[in-house]
Amino acid sequence: xxxxxxxxxxxxxxxxxxxxxxxxxxxxxxxxxxxxxxxxxxxxxxxxxxxxxxxxxxxxxxxxxxxxxxxxxxxxxxxxxxxxxxxxxxxxxxxxxxxxxxxxxxxxxxxxxxxxxxxxxxxxxxxxxxxxxxxxxxxxxxxxxxxxxxxxxxxxxxxxxxxxxxxxxxxxxxxxxxxxxxxxxxxxxxxxxxxxxxxxxxxxxxxxxxxxxxxxxxxxxxxxxxxxxxxxxxxxxxxxxxxxxxxxxxxxxxxxxxxxxxxxxxxxxxxxxxxxxxxxxxxxxxxxxxxxxxxxxxxxxxxxxxxxxxxxxxxxxxxxxxxxxxxxxxxxxxxxxxxxxxxxxxxxxx
Numbered sequence: 001x002x003x004x005x006x007x008x009x010x011x012x013x014x015x016x017x018x019x020x021x022x023x024x025x026x027x028x029x030x031x032x033x034x035x036x037x038x039x040x041x042x043x044x045x046x047x048x049x050x051x052x053x054x055x056x057x058x059x060x061x062x063x064x065x066x067x068x069x070x071x072x073x074x075x076x077x078x079x080x081x082x083x084x085x086x087x088x089x090x091x092x093x094x095x096x097x098x099x100x101x102x103x104x105x106x107x108x109x110x111x112x113x114x115x116x117x118x119x120x121x122x123x124x125x126x127x128x129x130x131x132x133x134x135x136x137x138x139x140x141x142x143x144x145x146x147x148x149x150x151x152x153x154x155x156x157x158x159x160x161x162x163x164x165x166x167x168x169x170x171x172x173x174x175x176x177x178x179x180x181x182x183x184x185x186x187x188x189x190x191x192x193x194x195x196x197x198x199x200x201x202x203x204x205x206x207x208x209x210x211x212x213x214x215x216x217x218x219x220x221x222x223x224x225x226x227x228x229x230x231x232x233x234x235x236x237x238x239x240x241x242x243x244x245x246x247x248x249x250x251x252x253x254x255x256x257x258x259x260x261x262x263x264x265x266x267x268x269x270x271x272x273x274x275x276x277x278x279x280x281x282x283x284x285x286x287x288x289x290x291x292x293x294x295x296x297x298x299x300x301x302x303x304x305x306x307x308x309x310x311x312x313x314x315x316x317x318x319x320x321x322x323x324x325x326x327x328x329x330x331x332x333x334x335x336x337x338x339x340x341x342x343x344x345x346x347x348x349x350x
Contacts, residue, residue, distance in 0.1 A: 011118060011119060011145060015118050015119070015145075016082055016118065016147060019082070019116050019118070019147045019149065020147075020149040020150065021079075021080040021081055021082065021147075021149060022076075022080070022081030022148050022149050022150060023150065025073045025074075025076070025078065025081070026237060027237060028069075028073060028081060028114070028148055028149075028150070029066060029069055029070050029073055030212060030217075030237045030238065030239030030240075031217075031221065031237055031238050031239065032114050032149075032150045032151055033065065033066060033069045033109070033112075033114050034062060034066065034212065034214065034217060034239070035151065035217075035218075035221065036112040036113055036114050036151035037062050037065060037108075037112060038062075038214060038218070039112075039151075040111070040112040040113070040151075041060075041108070041112065044108065044111040044112065045059065047107070047111060048060065048104050048107055048108060048111075058104065060101070060104055060105050060108050062214070063211055064097065064101065064105060065105050065108060065109070067095050067097075068091065068095050068097065068101075068102055068105040068106075068109075069105075069109060069114075069148075071086065071090075071091050071094040071095050072084050072086060072091070072109075072115070072146060072148060073148060074094075075090075076146070076147075076148050080147075081147060081148035081149055082118075082147045082148075083145065083147075084145065084146040084147065084148055085143045085144065085145045085146070086143060087143045088102060088103075088143075106144075106146075112151065113151045114148065114149065114150070114151050115146050115147065115148050115149070116146065116147045116149065117144055117145070117146055118145040118146065118147055119142075119144065119145045120144050121141060121142055121143050121144040122141060122142055123141045123142075124141055124142060212238070212239040212242040212243070213242040213243055213245075213246035213249070214242075215246060215249035215250060216241065216242035216243060216244070216245040216246035216248075216249045217238040217239055217241070217242040217245075218238075218249065219245045219248065219249040219253060219254070219255070219258075220238035220239075220241035220242055220245050221238040222254070222255045223241075223245075223254075223255035223258050223259075224238065224241075225255075226255040226256070226259065228259050229255060229258075229259060230262065230274075231277075232276075232277055232278055232281045233281065235281060236281065236282060240282065241282065241285075244282055244285055244286045244289070245258075245285075247289075247295055248289065248295055251295045251296055251298070252298065253295070253298055254300065254304075256300040256303070256304070257298045257299050257300045257301075258285075259300075260299035260300040260303070261288060261289070261292060261299045262274065262288065264299055265288050265291070265292075316341050317339075317341070320339060320341045322339050322341075323338075323339035323341070327339050327341075
């Protein structure tokens with residue numbers, strides 16, 4: 001009988017209670033992890049020993065974190081992000097990083113809220129090793145089990161220390177006709193569905209191009225969330241959009257600027273049009289940005305300035321004790337008079 005590498009510890013039916021699922025593996029790698037890192041890493045650096053310039057060697061860069069996160073993702077259940085239980089040796093083989101770096105990266109993933117350790121790894125008991133050997137596994141320990149999910153607080157404390165159960169109704173050491181990858185009657189505990197046997201840390205659905213531009217990715221994320229944004233913009237992840245939006249983001253563009261750019265491009269006098277579902281949206285936007293030319297000239301700058309001026313005027317009226325919220329002098333008279341918000345002078349409306 002061949003050695004089976006996927007023997008797994010049964011977690012019980014309530015192991016994932018209260019723990020969310022991910023949306024998709026590429027979404028988790030290219031959006032959830034980078035965004036959570038950008039938002040929280042500076043706040044949790046001291047918890048991994050990187051609280052001063054003397055401990056910079058303990059820092060985890062985003063590039064390193066994404067690579068280790070991707071190695072975890074290929075071992076998680078494709079639909080849920082759960083049942084992620086790669087061994088340290090496997091992660092070292094996939095990423096090329098040492099054990100200490102991988103342990104710190106795991107700690108960071110937990111602290112920024114994108115991974116939950118369901119059960120901490122431990123050595124197998126003598127009885128577990130004997131039973132495991134009978135079904136083809138020579139491993140001496142259980143790997144930690146993780147659930148990978150979108151950034152959010154998860155109240156889940158891993159305190160499960162019970163030994164792995166063995167097939168009911170069979171004496172210790174008998175081969176079980178039940179699930180091939182489990183030491184439990186259910187036969188489901190160790191089925192690392194679909195992705196456990198993959199050798200690479202990324203696949204065709206993951207992001208395999210250059211490192212995403214962080215500012216471009218943040219701009220893309222906010223643009224995709226804007227209800228005025230065309231639906232075709234959501235066909236690609238923020239990481240895929242990040243490179244074409246890197247320069248606009250560097251000049252302070254917002255999602256409003258991008259939508260105004262598309263609107264101006266299709267004005268009747270320009271003779272341009274955009275398909276409802278363009279074949280290559282990223283290339284299309286790159287061409288429109290190139291047509292726009294000067295990125296310092298933000299398309300929505302005038303609207304933003306107008307709104308800022310209106311907001312400032314409203315704040316001035318609210319702070320003035322001589323007029324109401326609309327700027328009319330108090331007390332009211334037969335002839336409405338606008339307040340100038342300067343001393344005792346007032347002007348009449350024309």
